[in-house]
Each structure stands twice: as C-alpha cells, then as structure tokens.
Amino acid sequence: MTGAIEVEGLTKRFGEVAALDGIDFEVRPRSVFGLLGPNGAGKTTAIRILATVLEPDAGSARVLGHDVVQEPDAVRRVIGMAGQFAAVDPNLTGRENLRLIGLLTQMETSEIMPRAAELLRRFRLDEAADRPLRTYSGGMRRRLDIAAALVPRPPVLFLDEPTTGLDLISRNELWDMIRELVDEGTTVLLTTQYLEEADKLAERIAVVDHGHVIADDRPSVLKAQLGSTVAELGFEEEDGATRAVSLLAATHDGAERDGATVRLTTNDGPRVLIDVLRELDRADLSPATLAVHEPSLDDVFLSLTGHRAESEETPAEPAVSGRRRRRGAA
C-alpha cells in the first residue's frame, strides 16, 4: 500500500442522482491532490465520505490504511476537514472554537491552549482571538475554519473549496500555508472549481464530472493537452475572421472561427502570437480586439467532455450534440 488516500469504485446515490458513479483515485503521501470540477460534480460528496460523515453505497476508501466504513474512528483520528461553509461556532471566540476542537479531538488537555495560540498567530488571528466569531470578516472566519481543522496536527487534511469567496490576498496567503503544511509532511486533498488553484498547488489533479473521474494526471500534462494559451482575435466583420482562419489554418493547428472571432489554442503562446500577427499584417488583416487567456476549468471541460462545465442542479445535457467543440485540444 502506497497511497495516503485510496479510493476505489466509490459510489453514492441521492435518490435518482448518482453523486458519485464509481470514482477511483490515489493520493501520494505528503502531496496535494486536487479534485477539480464544477458545482455538483461530486467533489464534496467524495470528501464527506472520506471524512466519515457520509457512508458510500459501494466501493471503498482508505485513509492512511484505515477503511472509512470499517474503522471510522481510526480515520477521524488522522484527518482534519475544513469545509466550503466555515463550520465554526459564531458565538464562541476564535480561541474558544479551537479549544473546543482540541477537546473533541482527544488532545492532551495541557497541549490544547498552546496549540491554539500557535495557530492563531500563524493565521494572523491573534488580535481577534478573544472576540466572538460573529465579529469576524468572511476571510477571517475561513482562516479560523482551517486553523480549527489543524488543531490536532492531522497528517491528512481535506479542504473543500477553501478559497471560494476569498479575496486575492487571503487566497495567496492560504496557498502559501497549504504549501508549508505539505513541506511539514501533511497530505492534502483539495477540491476546487478553479484550474489555476489546482495547477498552483496540486501535484496531481483528478477532473470530476457528473460523478466520474474523466482525467487524472499531473497538471502540466493536462494543460499540455489543452494548449496552455488561448488567444482571441476579434475582427470588425465575419469576413475578416474567415480570411484570417483560412490563412492561419495552413500553419497553425489550433485555429477556429466563431462569428467574427478567431480563437487560437497553443502551447507556445507568445512566440505563436508574434508569428500570427505578422502573417495577418502581411495579408493586410488587422484584428480589432486581442485577448489572451490561460485555460480555465471551462476549457478543460470542453476539451475532455465536449460540453461546458455545468452544475448538476440543471438537468444533464445530452453529451456533445450541436455544441461548439475546440479542435486543437484532446
């Protein structure tokens, strides 16, 4: 056994809906593993099963070798969980919240308060430590939620969309903290809707869609499949775009037209862009707008499934059908 977290054929239905339809993945110890997918893809269900708050219908999951169904108490002793909705007590102070978690995770009583003080310092909450949580800002609550998960020094940490709703600065701080934890030996399972986040943090990413893992690889490999840069050239008229595409198709694989816009997917963004603009200039074509962006979760989905990322609240669309498809990818 090598994985810190091992998931095999995990299935969970809620009535008619299969939240998880047999997913498998394995998380190497001391690494960050990202579960990437839209709302309702099944990410949170997977975390809840691993955290022993939900029982699977089929399949198995082990955390540090402990089966989540057979030995839930052993699993609970090695995990920390921080949720999408900060699960902390608004009427307790920051310090009291951490103390409560320390008591309930069976820590040695004498170690609880020093550990709480250490975490409050580390998460820059020491000034607010003795104020009730309802006076905290959203970002502060989120930090306290994560601090609470860390009180008993769990070797395995589940973070369910930890940065949703955080401002950029808090998000970057949190990313740094996650990296520190991994350096110290923690295994982190992270769910996110943002490719960028998974890319920045995770050693490996599983892309989840409608309860299935549709890709499981290193971020660089996933991105290489996609092409790392998407350039959008907007023309005044469709005619210009048509001419541009036929011109570029000769030299570039990933060019496609959508109305008056030409979209170019490429691994070598800046270099290709120079060439393209030069060619267009030679043909006396000049785009009215130019936008360059890194691939998003939406792009990953388009390339992997042929449909856009969609939450399961809306009924599932029949696969592909008349939807736009990106040629340069997959």
Added chain:
Amino acid sequence: MSATVAAGAARERPALVRAVRDAKAVTWRYLIHYIRVPQLLVFSTIQPVIFVLMFRYVFGGAIHPPGDIPYVEFLMPGIFTQTVVFGAIATAIGLATDVKSGLLERFRSLPMARSAVLAGRTMADLTRNVFVVLLMVAVGFAVGFRVHTGFWGLLAGLLLLLFFGYALSWIFATVGLYVGDPETAQAAAFPLIAPLVFASSLFVPVEQMPSWLQPWAEHQPVSVTASAVRDLMLGGTDTAYHVAQSLAWCIGILLVFVPLAVRRYRRAV
C-alpha cells in the same frame, strides 16, 4: 505507514471517560452562548414573568381553583411547568442551527463520542432550566406564592420539574435534528406545544373545561406534572399518584425519544 508525520496529539481514552469529557466540552460550548447572547436568557425569562403578572392580576379574579387556595398558589406551579416546556424549544432551535451551519457535520468527522452533542445540548438546557426555574420561584414569592410543604416539598417539586424539562429536551432535540433549520424548528415547535400548554391544568382548573377536553387535559404530561408539582409544594391527597404519573411520562418520553434522537443524529447532515 509510509507517511511519517509528526504524530497527532490524540490520546486513547476509555469510552466512558471520553463520553463524559466530550459531553462536558459540548455543554460548556452551549452555556457560553447564554453569556455571549444574553437575550436568549432574558427573553425566555421575560415571557413567563409576563404570564405571571397577566394571570395573577388580570385573569386571576375570574378563575376559581379547586379547594380553598388562592389563585396565585394554583398558578405558580403551572408557570414553573410552562417555563420548562417553553425552554425545551431552545433545544430544537439550537440543534437545528448546528445542522444548518455545518457544525454537526464537522463534529461527526471528529474522534469524539457520538453521544456528546445530544448529551451536551440537553445538559446545557438542564442547567439553563435550573437558573430560570429558580428565578421564577423568586418571582412567585414576590407576588404572594407560598410553599405549604416546607423546603423538601419545594426541592422535590423543583427536581421533578427539571426531570420533566430534561425529558422534553429530547423530544425537541429530535425535532431540531429532523427539520434542520432554526426557523422551521421554531415554527414546528409551537403546534406541538400549544395543546400541551393551553389545554392543560397550568392556568385553569380542568373542571372548568368542556367535558370532551377534560380527559386529555387531565392526563397529558404537562398537566400531570403541574398537578404533581402542586401536590409537592402545596400538599395534596393524590401526591404519590400524580408524581408517579409524571415520572411515568418522563421515562416513557426518554425511552422513545433518546433512541430516535440518537438515530437521527447518526444520519443528520
């Protein structure tokens, strides 16, 4: 295990030690709420005080208790009982709030005793009841209530009230876990409570009610407990009968609702 990490500080404790320790931690948590949000306590005491004043001075003259006792002495044991009944709603609201906020979910991912949340919540409500009931006794004395059976009668009556309140907490714990939303819990509690509090012997002697209502009003748990408390505090000929009836209700309620609440807790999200 290949993941060599600084070992967590968790300690193995015997199940019973853990259960008591965890229940204490959860009780502490809920009691802090009463310090942080004193309105919770203030409003749950203002309401019975208003009832006392209203029934004592406004409606009291029109109500004639059986026997020769002044209405205020008939009324106060009813008020004490009403206080613990209304107090039990807080159990439902508190637990529903925790379900909704996701806190129970976090608790369920911790290596804590499964009994701790329910034990802690009901213990906190019991502690609150001690405070509120003692306060109402003081209010009672201020408006002319007198105990006829001495200190031990008063104490026995108060203990029965607290036991009854504790049993009710488990009914409302079950309700709170099932509805999982504080507003709904509040709304769901009232229809449960209304027939118990108003179709009862709390404020009005049962003999003055329509005959079809009398069997219910006489034997339902709230009336029976109020009668037992009256007997214990004022003296009566049926004391043992009423106390036994009330205890039977309390035990029956616990036998049904403790397992229901625990089962629901195991599944609550």
